[in-house]
Amino acid sequence: MSRSWNQSRALFERAKKSLAGGVSSPVRATAPVPLYFSGGCGARLKDVDGNEYIDYQLGWGPNILGYCHPRMVEAMRSLAERPYNYGAQHGLEIAVAERIQSCVPCAERVAFTSSGSEAVQLVQRLARAFTGRPLILKFEGHYHGWMDSVLHSHHPAAAKTGPREKPNVVRESAGQVANSVENIVVAPWNDVDLLERLLTQNSENVAAVIMEPILCNSGCLMPRPGYLQAARELTSRLGALLIFDEVITGFRVALGGAQSHYGVIPDCATFGKAVGGGLPLSVVGGRREIMEQMFTEGVVFGGSFNGNPTSLTGANAALEELARDGGAAIQRANRAGEKLRASLLQLAREHKIPLQVTGFGAAMCLHFSDRNELREYRDTLEDNAERLRRFLFLAMDEGIILVPDGRIYVSTVHDDRDVEETLAAFARVFARL
Numbered sequence: 001m002s003r004s005w006n007q008s009r010a011l012f013e014r015a016k017k018s019l020a021g022g023v024s025s026p027v028r029a030t031a032p033v034p035l036y037f038s039g040g041c042g043a044r045l046k047d048v049d050g051n052e053y054i055d056y057q058l059g060w061g062p063n064i065l066g067y068c069h070p071r072m073v074e075a076m077r078s079l080a081e082r083p084y085n086y087g088a089q090h091g092l093e094i095a096v097a098e099r100i101q102s103c104v105p106c107a108e109r110v111a112f113t114s115s116g117s118e119a120v121q122l123v124q125r126l127a128r129a130f131t132g133r134p135l136i137l138k139f140e141g142h143y144h145g146w147m148d149s150v151l152h153s154h155h156p157a158a159a160k161t162g163p164r165e166k167p168n169v170v171r172e173s174a175g176q177v178a179n180s181v182e183n184i185v186v187a188p189w190n191d192v193d194l195l196e197r198l199l200t201q202n203s204e205n206v207a208a209v210i211m212e213p214i215l216c217n218s219g220c221l222m223p224r225p226g227y228l229q230a231a232r233e234l235t236s237r238l239g240a241l242l243i244f245d246e247v248i249t250g251f252r253v254a255l256g257g258a259q260s261h262y263g264v265i266p267d268c269a270t271f272g273k274a275v276g277g278g279l280p281l282s283v284v285g286g287r288r289e290i291m292e293q294m295f296t297e298g299v300v301f302g303g304s305f306n307g308n309p310t311s312l313t314g315a316n317a318a319l320e321e322l323a324r325d326g327g328a329a330i331q332r333a334n335r336a337g338e339k340l341r342a343s344l345l346q347l348a349r350e351h352k353i354p355l356q357v358t359g360f361g362a363a364m365c366l367h368f369s370d371r372n373e374l375r376e377y378r379d380t381l382e383d384n385a386e387r388l389r390r391f392l393f394l395a396m397d398e399g400i401i402l403v404p405d406g407r408i409y410v411s412t413v414h415d416d417r418d419v420e421e422t423l424a425a426f427a428r429v430f431a432r433l
Contacts, residue, residue, distance in 0.1 A: 003397055007048040008036045030404045032393040040067035043414045045401070053401045054418050054425075058409040061248055061363075064274035064333070065318060066413035072277055075317035085308040092312040099319045100275075100285060103256045105265045106244075107285030109292060112307040116247040116272035117145025119282040120210070122301050123268050124149060127208035127241045129299045130290050135202055137209045137240070139189040140167055141218030141377025144210060144245050144270075148176050153186045155218065158381050164188055166198070189215060190223060190375045192230040199238055208241040208267075209234075213258035216248040219367060219380045220359025220407065228264040235267075241290070247272035247282070251319070252362045253334070255327035277318025281311040322412070329412035330362070336419055337361025337410035343423045351430040353387075366391070366406040387433070394432050398425035 012034045016022035023029045036048045043066050045055045058064065065072060097110040113119055124136055136150070140161065144150045151172045153161070162168030167188060169181040185206065187198045199206060213228055215221040235242040243266055246257040250271040254261040259269060268286030275283055284291070293299040305311070322329055338361040348355035356367040358374055367374060368384040368391070388406050395402060400422055402408055 003051050003399075004049050005033045005035065005047070005051075008033060011036045011048065027404065032389070032396050032404075035396075035401075042066045042068070043411055043418045051399065053396070053399050054414075054422050055401045056408045056410065056422075057401050057403050058411055059278060060403060061252075061273035061409055062276060063278045064252060064362075064411055065277055065321060065329075066411040069277075069321070069413065071317045071321050072314060075313050079310060079313045082309070084310045085305060087304055090307075090309055090312075092309055092316055093307045096312045096315050096319065099316070099323070100271075100283060103260070103319075103323060104250070104269065104271075104285050105256055105259050106267065106269050106287065108288040109286065111284045111291060111294070111301065112312070113282050113284070113301075113303050114280050114305050114311070115145070116245075116270060116282050117147050118303070119247070119270040119272065119284050120144045120150055120245065121147060123243055123270055123284050123286070124208070124210070125299055125301070126268065126284075126286070126290050126293055127243065129293050129297055131207040131239065131241065133205050133207035133240070134183055135185055135205045135207060136183060137185040137187060137199065137202070137206050139187050139211050139215075139377075141189065141215055141221075141380070142210075142212045142245070143217035144212075146173070148173075148180045149183065150210075151176060152181065152184050155377075158378070161378065164378070165194065188376050188378065190221070190227055192227060192234075195231060196234055199234055199240065203238045203240075206238070206240045208243050210243040210245060212248065213244045213246065213262065213264075214249050214253060214360065214363070215377070216359070216363050216365075216407070218377045219374060219383075219405075220363055220365035221374055221376065221380075222358065222360070223262070224375065228258075228262050232264050232266070241267040243267065244269040246270060248363060250283075251275055251322055252330065253360050255323060255330055274318070274322075275315055276311050277314045277321075279311040279314030280305075281315050333410050333412045333414065334361030336414045336416075337364060337408070340364075340408070340410065340419050340422065343419075344426060347423070347427055347430050351433070353430060353433065362410045364408045364410075366402075366408070391429060391433055394429040395425065398428055400425050400429075 101107050140153045143154045153170045156170040160170050167186040169184045246269045250257040251274040272282040341357045354370045368387040
């Protein structure tokens with residue numbers, strides 16, 4: 001099979017004359033071919049060349065209900081003839097905040113903004129104000145947005161990582177201010193002893209430990225048994241806050257996020273992607289006394305679109321659907337993903353291709369690696385990037401779209417037919433690979 005992408009290629013060439021780089025986010029240009037889409041429904045998309053795909057990007061995660069879900073369409077239609085933004089209060093702010101409170105354990109209070117990067121900026125500021133300490137401890141491979149204060153050691157090259165016992169703080173962008181490294185401590189993830197050592201060495205200065213409770217942005221790596229519980233105990237004992245970045249795991253691994261799934265309650269957490277059902281929305285939830293500092297201690301936070309009715313209309317519909325029948329839709333997505341994962345591993349074994357598929361049902365990642373276990377970011381540096389690139393291109397040619405780093409997001413509407421067709425396509429990909 002060889003699909004035609006002539007229209008997408010022509011539009012990309014045209015876009016490069018007006019859009020910087022031809023795309024609205026640089027990572028989109030890393031796809032095998034930057035596709036232009038004309039529509040979609042359920043788990044499927046159609047591009048401008050008329051090709052149909054089973055989609056596992058989900059807009060890089062937000063479209064947890066798939067495309068044009070009836071509840072989302074109904075909600076958006078109901079908004080069409082009402083104001084899209086007030087810059088003031090309205091009832092949906094309360095309704096959505098109460099929905100989040102009802103399922104997220106740490107969310108005694110909630111604040112809305114528009115992107116995960118903004119939510120992380122707020123939660124860092126709240127942590128520093130609450131503790132009176134300057135440093136944030138983060139982990140190699142964990143991504144918390146693209147802003148200067150936290151874009152460190154997300155995907156550092158092996159030569160830059162430094163000793164594992166005390167990793168370098170590596171800036172990830174040209175133009176990033178040099179002194180941003182002074183506010184960050186970096187640790188390897190999934191190692192309790194090193195976390196305790198680095199925290200103890202900086203015990204008087206660390207305001208918070210922030211982590212993805214499941215490392216979705218660097219390979220969908222799972223926490224080792226007891227690791228999250230140990231991080232909770234250490235931060236409590238040493239007076240630092242524990243922050244979970246649940247922008248991906250929230251409303252995906254479970255209705256209440258990873259904190260609900262693992263029974264470990266952080267002091268604060270950030271949410272995005274799935275919470276808006278495809279609309280631009282992010283959330284900070286946390287302990288009352290930490291969150292109320294915006295009104296009692298002068299912590300500055302603002303935004304013209306914070307809590308806007310457009311995004312909250314989408315969130316209200318999405319959260320209602322996700323919470324229905326005790327979170328049955330999320331459970332269904334995770335079951336479909338686990339079936340896909342098991343069959344993928346079997347196909348790889350049959351074709352004698354070394355493959356690990358890490359993560360959980362609704363968010364997984366492919367690693368063409370000889371390693372038997374992947375625990376932390378440094379383990380992923382041995383992945384065969386060229387084989388992954390080839391796999392992604394062949395999969396796209398077979399009508400399957402994955403995230404360009406090998407991630408697979410499974411929605412609540414991927415059904416048995418989608419999974420079976422995907423596995424048949426993957427069988428052909430492995431044969432060609």
